[in-house]
Amino acid sequence: MFEAVSASTRWLLALGGKFLRVAPGPTLLTIPATLVSQVATLLAFLLPIKVLILVGSDGIPRYFANSFMQFDRDTLIVALSIATPAFYLLHLAMEQLVLKTSNIGAKRLLARSRKIVLFENQDDLAAASYRRYAEALANTVFIACVWLLLGFVFPLLCLLLVSYTLICIVGLGIAHKCSETLGNRIEESLSSLVAVLTSIGFMLAFLLLIQQFLVGAIQVFFIAIISLLLTRQTLNRTKRLVTAIVNLYSNRRKLNALFFTEHSLSQNDELQEEFWAMFSERARDSWLRELLTEHLAINPNRLNVNWHQTGVNDLVALEVLALDSSEKRLGRYLVRVYGKRPTLSATHEATLLLDESSEHLPAFPLLAAGQVGKWHCHIFSLTDKFAYVHPAQHTKSLLSSLWAFEPPADLAERYTRSHPMLWQRLDTSLIERLYMVAGEDNATIVRSLEEQLPDILFIIRSLPLTVVNPDININTLIQDDSGNLNVTYWGRWTLEPVGSDWPVGQRSLQELSELLQQASEIRPALREVDPQAVALSALLFKLDWLCTKQLYLDALKLIPELLKEVRDVLSDNQGDSPLNRE
Known part of the structure; x- marks a missing residue:
């Protein structure tokens, strides 16, 4: 881990040096603007506490700063009440300034690198990384200033924060080095781990304050409140600092390619x-x-x-x-x-x-x-012996064997709850796109498809489900010495109505009935299935595939055959149409 920290530190320094050389103005302006924004936020949340204390007191408490004593209590309440939104507005103004200067700085860096567009949203990534880097520097300055301030007003609390930070760094480093499992978990969830550690740090600081009150070491109540708030802010800034560094370093390949002329966008990390x-x-x-x-x-x-x-x-x-x-x-x-x-x-x-x-x-x-x-x-x-085979030689027998497999009811239920099924994908949006492509010449067949859609969906939903594997190819289909076929990759399987992924050539549709009969010998649920409904499923699956690939002209050519198949199915099942039932 120490090597990784050293490497990330060197890279962050190189990135900061690049920012300063290419865009010195925006960089030097962004950092103090971010710091002012952070301080303004702190004051905007701190001043209402002072106002509440004043409202609940008869006069101005003695532990307030001497500069407050010259004012009347009511005047001070009004002044602090006005100052609270003023500091918040200052925070918003600084945030807008940081946003604009970050965009300017990122554009200068991209222009200086003189590269073509490397990936999507690269301008957004460049501006966000520029702003994140400035925020990280401002957080570092803020943390250092708070530590120095606490070193004067509350040395014991300062010692606790510094010691706790060092212990956490060393502890994480030792855990990362001694255990590969812990090291992997630290790398994967460093930001969330730091969030937990900062919360524990705040709890320790709070307990220290209570202990100091009990022994009478703290005499000024307001200093304790300020110290506790500063501690909270410091730990929050520490968490944000680590998160910013993790985010920047995780995007270093893209940032190097964007900002450094000698770097190209490598696909390997x-x-x-x-x-x-x-x-x-x-x-x-x-x-x-x-x-x-x-x-x-x-x-x-x-x-x-x-x-x-x-x-x-x-x-x-x-x-x-x-x-x-x-x-x-x-x-x-x-x-x-x-x-x-x-x-x-x-x-x-x-x-x-x-x-x-x-x-x-x-x-x-x-x-x-x-x-x-x-x-x-x-x-x-x-198996001991096998050979790769071409799927075109075994498509029908392989798909018929998939039909013979009946997905478990629990698996089918979970899948249909998680994925859109074929009858859900064939919706009005698909019809609208087909109308766009059809024009006046083919609008009639699209209209016919739209009219028949309720019947089509009713037929398809009534079919049993089968497993479809879109990755059957010469690299994944092998045959053993007994002639058995095996597919070696099932990472993208889906459940579709039986007939899906069946080839839609005329000869294939004619062979479908015989192969459906073969599959029904193993899977009894297929015995009552109409082969023409299965052929319709194959055509609809092909239509959905063509539209997904945006081959709409080919999809239009398929619609007449699909409508013919719908008519054939309905003519054989006059009572099964939902429209006929109405």
């Missing part, structure tokens, strides 16, 4: 470098052994590791053969590590594959889900 360093030949054996021991209760003597291609960004997979001391096979596994944190796809995949019913899916058994350091990890059982 320290976290990615740490992630990829795990997979070097020297590093991976260690954590693989620990992972297998922890989750599978095996202790391999030797590991035979091969790379497994995933075709998914920030997802690394290793084929691991575990052998004991006598070279006897303990197991063969596919170990996948997700590089992004938090990994939504890893959690989503585990939700499906850890369910007992997943054994009926075309997927390798998921043996365990855990973590390797900061990253999610899944361990699958892997």
